[in-house]
Amino acid sequence: MKTKRLTELSLLTGLALIIFVVELRFPDIIPVPGVKLGLANIITVYAVYKYRAAETFLLVLARVLLGALFASSFSALIYSLSGAVCCLAGMLFLRRIIPLRCMWLCSIIGAILHNTGQIIAAAAVIRSFAVFAFYPILIICGSVAGAFTGICAQLIINKINVK
Amino acid sequence: MTKGIKICLVAVLTILVISAVMAAIMIGPKKVEAPQYVEIVQDNKILYRIDLRQEKDRTFRIEYPDGGWNDITIENSEISVTDADCPDKTCVKSGKLRNENFPIICLPHRLVIRFSEQGERNENKTTD
Numbered sequence: 001m002k003t004k005r006l007t008e009l010s011l012l013t014g015l016a017l018i019i020f021v022v023e024l025r026f027p028d029i030i031p032v033p034g035v036k037l038g039l040a041n042i043i044t045v046y047a048v049y050k051y052r053a054a055e056t057f058l059l060v061l062a063r064v065l066l067g068a069l070f071a072s073s074f075s076a077l078i079y080s081l082s083g084a085v086c087c088l089a090g091m092l093f094l095r096r097i098i099p100l101r102c103m104w105l106c107s108i109i110g111a112i113l114h115n116t117g118q119i120i121a122a123a124a125v126i127r128s129f130a131v132f133a134f135y136p137i138l139i140i141c142g143s144v145a146g147a148f149t150g151i152c153a154q155l156i157i158n159k160i161n162v163k
Numbered sequence: 164m165t166k167g168i169k170i171c172l173v174a175v176l177t178i179l180v181i182s183a184v185m186a187a188i189m190i191g192p193k194k195v196e197a198p199q200y201v202e203i204v205q206d207n208k209i210l211y212r213i214d215l216r217q218e219k220d221r222t223f224r225i226e227y228p229d230g231g232w233n234d235i236t237i238e239n240s241e242i243s244v245t246d247a248d249c250p251d252k253t254c255v256k257s258g259k260l261r262n263e264n265f266p267i268i269c270l271p272h273r274l275v276i277r278f279s280e281q282g283e284r285n286e287n288k289t290t291d
Contacts, residue, residue, distance in 0.1 A: 028251075028253070028256060031253055031257045031258070032253070032257075033251075033253045033270050071250070072250065073250050073251070073271075075249075075270070075271040076250075076251070076270070076271070079270070094171065097165075097167035097171065098167065098168055098171060099165075099168075102168055105168065105171055105172060105175065106171075108175055109171060109174075112175070112178060125270070125273060126205075126206070126207075126268070126270065126273040126274075126275060127206055127207040127273075128207050128275055130204075130266045130268065130275045130277060131268060133189065133264050133265050133266065134265070134268075135185075136181075136182035136183070136185040136189065137182075137186050139178060139182040140179065140183060
């Protein structure tokens with residue numbers, strides 16, 4: 001990995017963490033476990049289209065681990081980690097199919113996969129299928145949030161490509 | 164638009180419609196009679212089974228061997244989590260248990276509070 005590449009990735013990780021920490025201050029709108037805006041995923045979606053698979057994976061891994069450290073919520077780490085892995089695997093596959101100008105669609109599917117991973121991890125942890133009751137709500141909220149982050153990432157990529 | 168995008172778009176829309184319908188059904192019209200029994204479950208073990216209609220108003224604390232607690236309040240035959248030491252406090256924000264499809268869940272403490280169909284076992288405390 002070249003130094004320039006490494007610097008760019010660290011910068012993006014830093015940015016994602018800043019967004020993540022700022023978002024921690026937002027009040028929860030819907031009292032359902034797992035519903036979040038996930039603004040830090042703007043960086044994830046951006047990286048999926050800009051960098052190689054391994055690089056994106058490292059970026060997201062660093063963001064999730066450090067994010068858990070900053071939020072001091074290690075019990076939530078397993079949910080965000082499994083969600084992030086599902087989401088990333090799906091998006092890295094979909095970037096072959098979905099072109100740059102339809103990034104928002106990729107982001108929505110990523111969000112749905114993220115929620116799926118999260119809820120499977122939650123069901124495994126509490127050893128009960130009770131959490132699946134929230135799955136439809138999570139999917140709807142996740143799609144809205146995913147569309148938002150996707151559009152944000154698309155705007156950013158358009159701006160940067162113009163240069 | 165290529166074929167791949169169309170498939171993705173259709174898939175997303177289908178999933179959205181299905182989940183919207185599911186959510187509507189689950190949130191939708193309540194049964195006339197509210198369920199009577201409530202189970203407090205942790206790690207798939209029933210800690211308490213409570214008959215809400217016979218229970219007096221009270222608050223009690225559930226503590227866990229690995230640290231952490233939830234304060235559970237029963238008031239006017241309704242149950243809610245009033246305080247907890249978890250960072251997100253989602254269980255407190257969910258308010259009173261009203262819908263049998265949506266349990267109160269505290270993920271950090273792996274706690275589930277839900278309505279129970281079968282109330283044959285009438286004792287207040289059941290520890291499996």
